[in-house]
Structure formats: C-alpha cells, structure tokens
Amino acid sequence: MTIATYRRRNIGPPAIEADTHIFSTGQSVRLKGRIGGAPATNSYRITGTLPPVNGSPQYRIRNEEERHERVATQDSLEQVDSVDDDGNATLSERTFGHG
Numbered sequence: 093m094t095i096a097t098y099r100r101r102n103i104g105p106p107a108i109e110a111d112t113h114i115f116s117t118g119q120s121v122r123l124k125g126r127i128g129g130a131p132a133t134n135s136y137r138i139t140g141t142l143p144p145v146n147g148s149p150q151y152r153i154r155n156e157e158e159r160h161e162r163v164a165t166q167d168s169l170e171q172v173d174s175v176d177d178d179g180n181a182t183l184s185e186r187t188f189g190h191g
Contacts, residue, residue: 113141113149113166120172121153123164135172136162 115121119138134155142150148165155162 113151115151115166115169115171117141121151121169122172124168124170136164136169 115138117138117140120135121138122135134157136153136155138151139154139161140152142152142163144150145165148167150163150165151169152161153164153169154160
C-alpha cells in the first residue's frame with residue numbers, strides 16, 4: 093500500500109450540512125407543549141440565531157415579561173400564528189383559517 097492509497101482510503105464521508113434556521117430574528121414563536129404539561133401560552137421573540145447543536149439550529153429568545161433571554165433549539169419552537177388586526181378571530185378561524 094502506498095501513501096497515496098492510504099490517504100485515499102482514510103478520507104471520510106463528505107461533511108453533512110447542518111439544518112438551516114427556519115425562524116428569523118424578530119419573529120414571534122412559542123415553546124412547544126411538553127409531555128404531561130399544559131401547552132405553553134407565552135410568546136417569545138427571536139433575538140438571535142446560534143450554531144446548531146446535534147443537528148438542530150438554536151435561537152436566543154426573549155419574553156417581554158422576563159428579565160433574561162433563553163436558548164432554545166428549533167425543534168422545541170413553533171411559530172405564533174398572526175391574528176386579525178382587531179384580534180377577534182374565533183377559535184375555528186384560528187385553527188382552520190378564514191373561508
């Protein structure tokens with residue numbers, strides 16, 4: 093075996109790109125409900141993006157009622173649906189949309 097053959101054999105598989113961030117800075121999100129607990133109702137604002145951990149992108153999030161920021165992975169967040177300007181959307185409209 094030559095050195096060139098040895099080097100060719102030990103080149104690992106191509107690097108796998110990390111998942112991309114689906115949320116952007118300034119967007120409103122909420123933490124997904126946890127097993128055995130009530131779903132989270134507090135909304136958070138994305139204040140920054142962070143590198144992935146174990147293939148899941150991370151975000152810095154902040155709730156206006158708290159004095160600190162949190163770090164959350166993308167798989168633990170969900171987008172907050174926007175409500176009409178007057179805020180009078182019914183549950184069925186929020187769930188299934190208008191129409």
